[in-house]
Amino acid sequence: MSETIAATTxxxxxxxxxxxxxxxTKIDPDATRDxxxxxxxxxxxxxxxxAMVPASWLPVVVAELSGTGVEVASALDFPTVGVMTSAGKAxxxxxxxxxxxxxxxxxxxxxxxxxxxxxxxxxDIAGVVRASGLPVKVMLELPLxxxxxxxxxxxxxxEAGVAFLKNASSGxxxxxxxxxxxxLVDRARDGVRVKASGSIKTYRQGLELLRAGASLxxxxxxxxxxxxxxxxxxxxx
Numbered sequence: 012m013s014e015t016i017a018a019t020t021x022x023x024x025x026x027x028x029x030x031x032x033x034x035x036t037k038i039d040p041d042a043t044r045d046x047x048x049x050x051x052x053x054x055x056x057x058x059x060x061x062a063m064v065p066a067s068w069l070p071v072v073v074a075e076l077s078g079t080g081v082e083v084a085s086a087l088d089f090p091t092v093g094v095m096t097s098a099g100k101a102x103x104x105x106x107x108x109x110x111x112x113x114x115x116x117x118x119x120x121x122x123x124x125x126x127x128x129x130x131x132x133x134x135d136i137a138g139v140v141r142a143s144g145l146p147v148k149v150m151l152e153l154p155l156x157x158x159x160x161x162x163x164x165x166x167x168x169x170e171a172g173v174a175f176l177k178n179a180s181s182g183x184x185x186x187x188x189x190x191x192x193x194x195l196v197d198r199a200r201d202g203v204r205v206k207a208s209g210s211i212k213t214y215r216q217g218l219e220l221l222r223a224g225a226s227l228x229x230x231x232x233x234x235x236x237x238x239x240x241x242x243x244x245x246x247x248x
Contacts, residue, residue, distance in 0.1 A: 092118025
């Protein structure tokens with residue numbers, strides 16, 4: 012996995028050099044076995060950091076990526092976040108780890124945070140960290156939070172033991188932007204990194220997010236980004 016890069020406006024990477032920072036994402040509900048295998052193969056061919064796939068396809072993708080050095084990431088309580096019970100999340104997290112995932116992205120209980128249930132919010136995340144034993148990336152849904160709630164969410168997530176802070180779960184919540192990345196980078200403790208997520212479509216956008224301090228980019232438009240063919244019409248979640 013790529014290490015944290017320094018936030019600097021001087022960072023210079025070609026489109027192809029962004030590949031090691033991209034978590035190549037495919038979560039289409041109608042994706043077939045052949046499509047998931049092709050997705051995994053693309054991750055290897057182009058040197059992406061990881062293949063991000065639904066848990067139901069982990070056995071296929073893990074087998075395809077075995078020995079390649081490409082990470083296998085999955086997600087839970089997603090794409091609609093905050094709908095699972097804490098016990099359900101922990102159980103699914105343990106199963107995801109058993110199936111061979113090496114990283115895990117999770118949704119958070121935004122409603123609990125807004126209700127002042129801070130201990131429950133923290134424990135919901137911590138339960139996943141403990142059950143999975145994997146590096147956990149937490150989708151904080153920053154646009155849905157007040158300034159006070161943002162500060163609390165970041166601190167509580169780090170207290171829970173997350174490895175990564177994420178600005179949002181998808182482009183439906185926020186288009187990833189340098190301001191949100193810098194907000195998280197400025198508050199991240201030593202060892203905690205930032206993943207940018209949400210409608211990342213172009214090489215220039217990806218480079219700006221890395222310059223702002225992101226360590227990883229979550230996108231379904233990885234191929235368009237590394238070939239510098241993405242534009243506003245490109246589909247990316």
